[in-house]
Amino acid sequence: MTLNEQVLKYDERMIYDLRELYRLHGYTRFKMGKFEEYDLYSKNKDFLVSDSVITFTDTNGKLMALKPDVTLSIVKNAKWQKGCVQKVYYNENVYRISRSTHAFEELMQAGLECIGDLDVMQLCDVMLLAAQSLQKISADFVLDVSHMGIVGAMMEEMHLPADAQNDLLAALGEKNTHGARAICLSNGVDDVACDRLLQLIRTYGPIGEILPALQALCADLPVESALCELTMIAEVLASNGFSSQIRLDFSVVHDIHYYSGIVFQGFVDGIPSAVLIGGRYDRLLRKMGKQGGAVGFAVYLDLLERLHREKRDYDADVLCLYRDEDDPTALSAAVSEWNKQGKSVLLQREIPTQMRFGEIVRFSAGGEEK
Amino acid sequence: MKTMINVALPKGRLGEKVLAMFEKAGYECPSIHENNRKLIFENEEVGIRYFWVKPSDVSIYVERGAADIGVAGKDILLEYEPDVYELLDLDIGKCRMAVAAKKDFRDDPETTLRVATKFSNIARNYYHGLGRDIDIIHLNGSIEIAPILGLSDVIVDIVETGTTLLENDLVPFETVVPISARLIANKSSFKFKTEAIEAITAGIAAGIAAEVAEKQAAK
Secondary structure, eight states: OOOOTTTSOHHHHHHHHHHHHHHHTTOEEOOOOSEEEHHHHHTTGGGSSSSOOOEEEOTTSOEEEEOSOSHHHHHHTOOOOTTOEEEEEEEEEEEEEOTTTOSEEEEEEEEEEEEESOOHHHHHHHHHHHHHHHHHHOSSEEEEEEEHHHHHHHHHTTTOOHHHHHHHHHHHHTTOHHHHHHHHHHTTOOHHHHHHHHHHHHOEEEHHHHHHHHHHHTTTSSOHHHHHHHHHHHHHHHHTTOSTTEEEETTOOOOTTTOOSEEEEEEETTOSSOSEEEEEOHHHHHHTTOOSEEEEEEEEGGGGGGTOOOOOSOSEEEEEEOOTTSOHHHHHHHHHHHHHTTOOEEEESSOOTTOOEEEEEEOOTTOOBO | OOOOEEEEEESSHHHHHHHHHHHHTTOOOGGGGSOSOOSEEEETTTTEEEEEEOGGGHHHHHHTTSSSEEEEEHHHHHHHOOSEEEEEEOOOSOEEEEEEEETTOOOOTTSOEEEEESOHHHHHHHHHHHTOOEEEEEOSSOTTHHHHTTSOSEEEEEESSSHHHHHTTEEEEEEEEEEOEEEEEEHHHHHHSHHHHHHHHHHHHHHHHHHHHHHHHHO
16 A cells, blocks of 8 residues: 555654654554543542543443553553563554643554663653654754752752642742742751752753753762763764753653653754653552553643645636436546646536635536536 | 744733733844734744733633734632643732621620622632632622622732722721733643743743842842
8 A cells, every 4th residue: 555645643653653663662552442430540649640530431331531641551450570661652643631621632643662671761762752753743853851869869958848849849830939939938047058959940942951960069968860861862872963952950850759760852943842741650560559660751742733744726626517318427437637737636517606616617427616 | 933932911001011021031022012903923933922911811712722822910820720821930920819898796605707809719718728618609890899788798809908998998907819821831742842932931030030139239
């Protein structure tokens, strides 16, 4: 079968490209159903981006959900084997509540998960795939990287109550230094720890350039392995031609109860929100009684429409008008002839309103009249 | 060509003050002071494009990327929780979100507290933090009338001087959160226009610091 790429819409071409990219890195497709038992989500609600889940009772009386997330279903099926990781990619629709309209929406995602005996090598490969996925969407992209291990270590030295910790993480996510300072002050956090956190919020720039400053900032914190991971990732990505696009940004914050290591978000110029979101979520595995580590990301394909709004000049290249008495065989032959020239043909008896055509032809057995 | 930064300014008195802060930081735009019906004003030389929008809509323009940055009240940010960066507290438009009620109000924890407000999300979060059972009555205006007519026990609303409350025999009981104007930025714009946005932020922050220093010296 030959594929006519012109027929594919931009997001469909992107799905094709991403699937090919992931396949080349040894990932196999994970195909799942639309429904999942609600129990899976109710136990891990904080892991979900949206609080609300569409539920219904199936014919056996079991409470089911239209899946709001793909990762949980993949983790549920993960099997442990020492020295190995399971690599799967997906292209699925998920169902969530829209933040702006508060109505349910169907979102198309593509992404991958790498689960098992995870090491830095695998981590670097996933980060490389994240950068390459963004590059396929647009050359003008940024991949922001943070590390929950570093954020967690800073939080720990502050000994904050849970509420204050959540508020501080929110301030971090907003690059809100004034808000973070106020929280530190009202909770009696010492000046050194507070200043260090404010400095972390201000830390932003290409990972290779910023890492030395981050290492100095974290000199007396137990975060050697986190810094080591970031250094390795920076080196691998730089050796693949990605340096200025990969930035350290600690405003990338995911739930500290699920995410333990590297977390990241990808942006492309022209789309107002993150098109790629991912991270390492070993703590989710623990909660689900699994061994090992896991990292993955999702690309929000529905957002790509903003980048390439393809406008077609015509609804069809040819509008062919026929009469009741026309010979169907001759008509079919005429359509085949146009199709051979690569033209799309719409057969109608009258001209449809609100549609545009390259040419309008009145069919007649002796030859078409324009 | 200089990077253009789109700025959503809140219409009204607060917006005029905000514009003055931008101008003081070097982002002047003479055309915005001309008396005409234009909606968008730009100065290519300094790389700025201003437009006036309803104060409660600023965060929508910024979150959706129609504006790179904007100025919104903390009340709007807490109520709608837009996914934006909050880069600076501008220290203007200061007021507070407060719980107010009739002078003789006594909170009976055995009953559900009826709360009238324009800011349902803020009120819900505040009482959730206190573990108090409430019934939110969402109103779009004239909130002060609700306890007087028995529609609610308390109101959660913005209090500036407290004069309106006093005139209606209401008193503020608790402060929910202090409010002021904040400089916000679209997350994606920040990635691709980092230098320009950071320069604006630093310029305005320097202006605020200079004003604070001036006030302290005057004391």
